[in-house]
Amino acid sequence: MSLRFVIARFQHETNTFSPITTPLESFYPQWGADALTNQTGARTAMAAFIDAAKSIGASIQTPVTAYANPSATVDAIAYQAICDAICLAVAAGCDAILLDLHGAMVASGTDDGEGSLLERIRKIAPHIPIGVALDLHANLTPRMIANCDVMLSFKTYPHIDMYETGEQVAHLVLAMLKKEIKPYMTYRQLPILSHTLRSNTNEGAMQRVVKQALAIENEKGILGTSILAGFSLADFYDAGMSVIVISDERHPNAKMIAEKYAEQLAQQIMDLADDFIYTSAPSQNSIDEAINLQQKSGSGPVLLLDHSDNVMSGGTCDTTDILELALATGLNNLATGPIADPITVNQLLKIGLEKKCTIALGNRSGWTYQGKPKKPFILEGVVRTIHSGDILVSGPIFTGSILRMGPSVLFETQQAQIVISSERVEPYDLGVMLELGIEIENKSFVLLKSRMYCRPVFTPLCKGLIECDSDQGGPTSSNYARFDFQKVRRPIFPLDALPG
Numbered sequence: 124m125s126l127r128f129v130i131a132r133f134q135h136e137t138n139t140f141s142p143i144t145t146p147l148e149s150f151y152p153q154w155g156a157d158a159l160t161n162q163t164g165a166r167t168a169m170a171a172f173i174d175a176a177k178s179i180g181a182s183i184q185t186p187v188t189a190y191a192n193p194s195a196t197v198d199a200i201a202y203q204a205i206c207d208a209i210c211l212a213v214a215a216g217c218d219a220i221l222l223d224l225h226g227a228m229v230a231s232g233t234d235d236g237e238g239s240l241l242e243r244i245r246k247i248a249p250h251i252p253i254g255v256a257l258d259l260h261a262n263l264t265p266r267m268i269a270n271c272d273v274m275l276s277f278k279t280y281p282h283i284d285m286y287e288t289g290e291q292v293a294h295l296v297l298a299m300l301k302k303e304i305k306p307y308m309t310y311r312q313l314p315i316l317s318h319t320l321r322s323n324t325n326e327g328a329m330q331r332v333v334k335q336a337l338a339i340e341n342e343k344g345i346l347g348t349s350i351l352a353g354f355s356l357a358d359f360y361d362a363g364m365s366v367i368v369i370s371d372e373r374h375p376n377a378k379m380i381a382e383k384y385a386e387q388l389a390q391q392i393m394d395l396a397d398d399f400i401y402t403s404a405p406s407q408n409s410i411d412e413a414i415n416l417q418q419k420s421g422s423g424p425v426l427l428l429d430h431s432d433n434v435m436s437g438g439t440c441d442t443t444d445i446l447e448l449a450l451a452t453g454l455n456n457l458a459t460g461p462i463a464d465p466i467t468v469n470q471l472l473k474i475g476l477e478k479k480c481t482i483a484l485g486n487r488s489g490w491t492y493q494g495k496p497k498k499p500f501i502l503e504g505v506v507r508t509i510h511s512g513d514i515l516v517s518g519p520i521f522t523g524s525i526l527r528m529g530p531s532v533l534f535e536t537q538q539a540q541i542v543i544s545s546e547r548v549e550p551y552d553l554g555v556m557l558e559l560g561i562e563i564e565n566k567s568f569v570l571l572k573s574r575m576y577c578r579p580v581f582t583p584l585c586k587g588l589i590e591c592d593s594d595q596g597g598p599t600s601s602n603y604a605r606f607d608f609q610k611v612r613r614p615i616f617p618l619d620a621l622p623g
């Protein structure tokens with residue numbers, strides 16, 4: 124009789140400071156057979172799980188795939204419904220459980236979204252192997268580790284190894300089923316709230332530590348390693364950086380070597396602690412730097428990245444601080460967007476193409492500065508393009524999927540071309556601009572609300588890149604002084620000094 128695998132995907136990176144709520148609809152959940160269809164052939168960890176199960180002729184149960192863009196604490200009803208579906212499938216009996224989770228979910232009723240789910244599953248199926256793939260920005264908790272057998276995260280940011288991480292986890296779980304290995308898993312939590320901009324695995328401290336983790340994976344008796352940057356804007360006890368090392372208990376000294384390497388990686392991170400912290404420059408300095416860069420030789424526009432409002436970290440996608448400052452400073456021939464403002468899109472759809480009008484753009488999602496709501500940005504211009512907002516993603520992230528911006532327009536002012544969308548979307552595909560008619564290579568400046576996801580596709584076309592944070596903060600600002608942390612364990616760097 125073939126083995127029965129339960130495979131599910133439940134992903135949310137919770138920004139507890141975000142004003143964007145997270146109801147069930149935000150997850151676009153696909154249940155049962157629809158989840159299988161949805162994920163088959165995707166480049167996700169769940170797709171790798173499906174392929175692995177198929178490779179041994181296992182029967183596959185996919186109770187759900189549910190992914191929501193980062194936003195505030197997950198609603199209790201959403202959390203319950205998705206967890207119930209997974210637990211019900213497990214309760215029906217299975218031989219292995221493979222879960223594609225993010226690892227930084229805070230839900231109403233439990234700060235440890237993944238840990239609580241895994242604990243529940245473990246109670247239902249205490250002796251069934253559980254393998255989990257995590258995002259590199261997971262906030263690891265003791266409860267997560269205690270309630271699964273294999274847990275590993277992506278090793279790239281921008282994340283281009285989701286599928287490969289799923290493959291690695293599935294491979295270990297299949298080996299467990301064949302009794303070829305017996306995983307021993309250990310971890311370390313580090314007292315560091317790293318900045319997302321410092322978790323780029325192509326540079327700096329993160330690159331060095333991940334390189335070391337990969338080298339350790341080749342050591343005898345080691346089955347896997349992970350370096351987790353954590354997600355700092357989830358204000359709960361366990362937020363922060365961490366390390367996972369898995370060894371094979373069949374190997375002599377398995378526990379000792381796992382502990383030794385976990386300690387080594389933890390020490391390396393502590394030694395590099397300063398390099399995981401990012402200090403934002405004043406906005407005006409960033410804009411001035413962009414102007415200087417534009418005047419230098421080289422082709423293509425200068426890319427400005429507004430990381431104070433980054434959708435993939437819980438941004439509202441509708442703040443306009445940086446755009447206002449850029450235009451006030453005199454930047455011309457600038458392309459920007461998407462800025463999510465369904466009210467303005469509706470108004471512009473009624474007005475139609477090529478008619479001069481004045482709009483009040485953005486700042487509608489409840490983000491405040493010094494306790495006061497911000498005002499929309501008043502702009503004059505015309506609509507050049509109207510688009511359904513469905514963008515076929517050319518990759519390399521989420522290749523082949525549809526990015527849904529909702530009804531969208533290209534609004535053109537004297538200085539700028541602005542993509543205004545109905546939905547909050549991270550610009551991780553060129554289509555968000557190309558499809559609306561923007562010729563990126565002919566622009567002087569491109570301003571995106573993004574930290575990292577846009578880089579693989581936009582940077583090759585650009586002369587250079589400038590990171591911008593708003594002086595007024597933003598839902599994903601890198602300036603932690605703008606946030607009121609209450610629950611995270613203390614002391615933690617950089618909110619507190621590094622422990623001596």
Ligand SMILES: [Zn+2]
Binds near residue numbers: 258259260282
């Ligand atoms: Zn991530």
